[in-house]
Each structure stands twice: as structure tokens, then as C-alpha cells.
Amino acid sequence: MNILLKTRAKIIPLKYLLGWLLVLTLAALAQPGLPATAQTTGPSATDPNVSPQAALERLFTSDTIEDAWFSDTFLAQTPLAQIETVLAQLIQEAGDFQQVEGETSPFTVRFAHGQTTAAITLDSAGRIIGLFFAPLIPLVNTPDEAIEQFAALPGQVSVLVLEDGEALAALNADESLAVGSAFKLAILAALRAQTEAGQHRWDEVVTLDPAWKSLPGGILQDWPAESPLTVHTLATLMISISDNTATDTLLHLVGRSAVEAYAGDNRPLLTTQEIFKLKALPNANGLTEYQAGDEGAKRQVLAELADLPLPAPADFPSTPNLAVEWFFRPGELCELIRQGQDLDLMTVNPGVASPADWARVAFKGGSETGVLNLTHWLEADNGATYCVVVTQNRTDAAVNEAQLTALTRALIGTLRR
Numbered sequence: 001m002n003i004l005l006k007t008r009a010k011i012i013p014l015k016y017l018l019g020w021l022l023v024l025t026l027a028a029l030a031q032p033g034l035p036a037t038a039q040t041t042g043p044s045a046t047d048p049n050v051s052p053q054a055a056l057e058r059l060f061t062s063d064t065i066e067d068a069w070f071s072d073t074f075l076a077q078t079p080l081a082q083i084e085t086v087l088a089q090l091i092q093e094a095g096d097f098q099q100v101e102g103e104t105s106p107f108t109v110r111f112a113h114g115q116t117t118a119a120i121t122l123d124s125a126g127r128i129i130g131l132f133f134a135p136l137i138p139l140v141n142t143p144d145e146a147i148e149q150f151a152a153l154p155g156q157v158s159v160l161v162l163e164d165g166e167a168l169a170a171l172n173a174d175e176s177l178a179v180g181s182a183f184k185l186a187i188l189a190a191l192r193a194q195t196e197a198g199q200h201r202w203d204e205v206v207t208l209d210p211a212w213k214s215l216p217g218g219i220l221q222d223w224p225a226e227s228p229l230t231v232h233t234l235a236t237l238m239i240s241i242s243d244n245t246a247t248d249t250l251l252h253l254v255g256r257s258a259v260e261a262y263a264g265d266n267r268p269l270l271t272t273q274e275i276f277k278l279k280a281l282p283n284a285n286g287l288t289e290y291q292a293g294d295e296g297a298k299r300q301v302l303a304e305l306a307d308l309p310l311p312a313p314a315d316f317p318s319t320p321n322l323a324v325e326w327f328f329r330p331g332e333l334c335e336l337i338r339q340g341q342d343l344d345l346m347t348v349n350p351g352v353a354s355p356a357d358w359a360r361v362a363f364k365g366g367s368e369t370g371v372l373n374l375t376h377w378l379e380a381d382n383g384a385t386y387c388v389v390v391t392q393n394r395t396d397a398a399v400n401e402a403q404l405t406a407l408t409r410a411l412i413g414t415l416r417r
Contacts, residue, residue, distance in 0.1 A: 180366025320370025
């Protein structure tokens with residue numbers, strides 16, 4: 001199979017939220033159809049019987065990195081100097097190597113100031129043909145220690161951790177920040193209320209109206225008009241991969257006013273189509289008029305936008321533009337995810353939490369340039385429940401998603417029982 005060197009990898013589970021997660025990946029490009037012996041014709045490894053765990057540990061404990069530890073095809077794609085740079089960067093960022101934990105790949109590699117998940121694959125001669133390091137997780141022992149690191153981040157940052165409904169840790173929890181696609185939890189809450197009232201059914205079939213098609217993320221924008229879709233399918237796509245067309249379809253189905261009852265100060269509540277049109281540079285006059293108007297004037301602007309075509313990718317600024325967005329406080333998101341956390345569709349995408357560590361994980365996030373939100377609902381084996389909401393906004397640059405994601409993962413790690 002073909003596996004290429006990557007320095008940035010798209011994490012699909014977050015793309016409902018729309019971002020990139022920085023990873024360090026090293027992998028061999030093996031020739032398909034050839035046996036392992038034909039793919040590794042270089043000198044013998046120092047120990048053909050080396051275990052994956054020992055081979056990984058050797059990378060951090062040896063004075064020099066030997067090319068004999070890697071297959072020829074690996075080194076053809078990833079020179080030894082590049083491997084040495086990656087390993088040195090890990091040590092620089094995480095401190096001295098401590099140990100490798102685990103019996104099989106992927107392993108946990110612990111350092112003085114953090115840890116990472118590492119996957120390693122050896123060929124029959126004991127040479128490395130695949131090597132992957134996930135983003136570093138900072139070493140924090142308590143939620144308060146994590147809060148200190150969140151507080152040092154640039155821009156505006158809010159954090160809220162609830163344990164069984166009570167605040168366990170918080171940072172700027174009263175601030176209403178842009179949360180991107182996390183607003184879709186409000187649509188889900190309104191939809192659930194209507195299904196329980198008998199107004200809609202999860203197995204109800206909705207035909208895809210081309211007028212409701214939006215821009216990616218998602219897949220439905222490319223589907224044929226009038227495609228039949230169940231309400232459950234639309235909701236699952238909206239939550240799990242943040243499908244914008246599914247979102248706007250459900251918003252039209254449920255009704256804007258019904259969703260606004262769950263959306264806090266977001267009045268009028270914008271569809272994804274409307275956000276795209278307002279942020280497009282050719283519609284700058286419409287954005288100015290929208291910002292200056294009261295609620296009634298804003299709704300009139302939206303009515304006028306309805307006839308405009310969807311913008312092209314080149315129509316959007318490359319710098320953050322938070323003039324219009326969906327704004328929520330952490331507590332509002334905790335309440336919304338609480339209302340939907342028991343739905344099966346909420347568990348399709350676990351976000352940055354590990355489902356193996358929890359009895360139940362529900363997640364929704366959101367991002368765009370300058371915005372990243374991660375909202376988790378976690379249930380421990382002992383029945384304790386946690387809501388963890390992390391949001392960062394920047395107006396000067398994009399959010400460092402690898403950094404915020406790693407800190408959130410570390411924060412969640414302090415809650416495990």
C-alpha cells in the first residue's frame with residue numbers, strides 16, 4: 001500500500017468543525033504487490049527480532065539513529081536527517097524521554113512534559129516501514145493546571161468544565177464567543193422537541209431542495225436535487241461531519257423561530273448559506289447594512305440575500321472575519337449538548353476524547369479561520385457526567401488547532417476515573 005510522508009493531516013472527525021490538526025507522520029512507500037523481502041533490500045537491521053516497542057524506544061535512547069533500522073523504501077521517502085529532526089523536535093517540545101507504554105502498537109510515549117501516541121510497523125526483517133506520532137498532549141494533572149495553559153493562549157479563550165452539572169473549572173465562562181458549527185446543537189434541540197411532540201419523526205423522509213444547498217463542509221451539496229433523506233440521516237450528517245446542507249435543510253424544516261428559542265442571543269439565527277453570503281467580499285455592503293440594523297432590519301437584509309448565488313471560494317478573506325458568526329457562552333452549549341447527548345447520532349464522532357476511556361462520549365465542535373470550539377459530553381463508568389467546552393477566538397490569525405486540541409485532550413485526561 002502507498003503511505004506518504006505528511007506533516008499536516010486532515011482529521012475527519014473534526015471537520016464538522018472544519019480544521020487541520022498538526023501531526024508528525026513518517027511512513028514508508030512500499031511497492032504494491034511485492035513481498036516484504038523484495039521491499040527491504042538494504043543491510044540487515046541490528047536485531048531482526050526486535051519488538052515494535054523496543055524499536056520505538058531505541059529511537060529515543062540511542063546516541064545515533066541508524067539507517068539499518070529502516071527499510072530502503074522508508075528512507076527513500078523520508079531521509080534519515082528528516083527522521084532525526086522529527087525526533088529532536090519531540091524531545092525539544094516534550095522534554096526528556098521517559099518510557100514507552102503498551103503491549104501493541106499504537107503505544108503511549110511519555111516524556112518529562114507530555115506524551116504522544118505512536119504507531120510503528122516493522123517488516124519481517126525488523127526494519128521500520130511505518131512510523132506515526134500524534135500531536136503532543138501537555139502534562140497536566142488537574143483541571144486547574146490545564147486552565148493555566150488555556151489562559152496563556154492568544155486571543156479570547158473560554159473554558160467550562162461541569163461535573164454532574166456543577167462547575168469544576170472555568171475560564172471566562174461568562175463570555176459569548178464565536179463557536180462556528182457548534183451552533184447546530186440548537187437545531188438538534190429544536191428538532192428533538194418537535195419529534196417528541198409528534199410534529200416530525202426520525203424516519204420521516206425529506207427531499208433535498210436545491211434552494212437549501214450550501215457550501216462544504218459536508219457531502220450533500222453534491223447530491224442530486226430531490227434526493228430522499230430521513231430526518232435521522234440529516235441530523236447525523238449535521239452533527240458528525242457538520243454537513244452544512246443537512247444543517248440548512250433541518251433549519252428550514254424545523255423553522256428559524258423554533259430554533260431561535262434555543263439559540264440565546266443569536267437573533268436572527270443565521271443559516272450557513274447566510275453566513276457565507278454575508279462574509280463574501282462582493283457582499284460587503286450587505287454586511288455593513290446587516291451590522292448596522294436592528295433585528296427587523298437584519299431580517300430584511302437576509303431576505304434580500306436569499307436571491308444571491310452562493311459565493312465562490314475566492315470570494316472569502318483569508319484573515320479572520322468574526323463580524324457575523326454564531327455566538328454562545330460555554331454554559332449555553334453545555335445545556336444544549338446535555339439535551340441531545342443520549343441520541344445515538346451524537347456518538348458517531350467522539351471529537352478529541354477517546355471512547356475507550358468513557359462509558360459514553362457525545363461531541364460537537366465548530367471552526368473557521370479564527371474560531372475553534374470543542375464541546376464534549378462525557379459519562380464515566382461510575383455514572384459521573386462531565387461537560388467540557390473549550391472555545392478560542394482570534395482576529396489576528398488562525399487558531400493553532402493542534403495546540404488547542406492537545407490542551408483539550410489533556411484537560412479531559414484529568415477527569416478520568
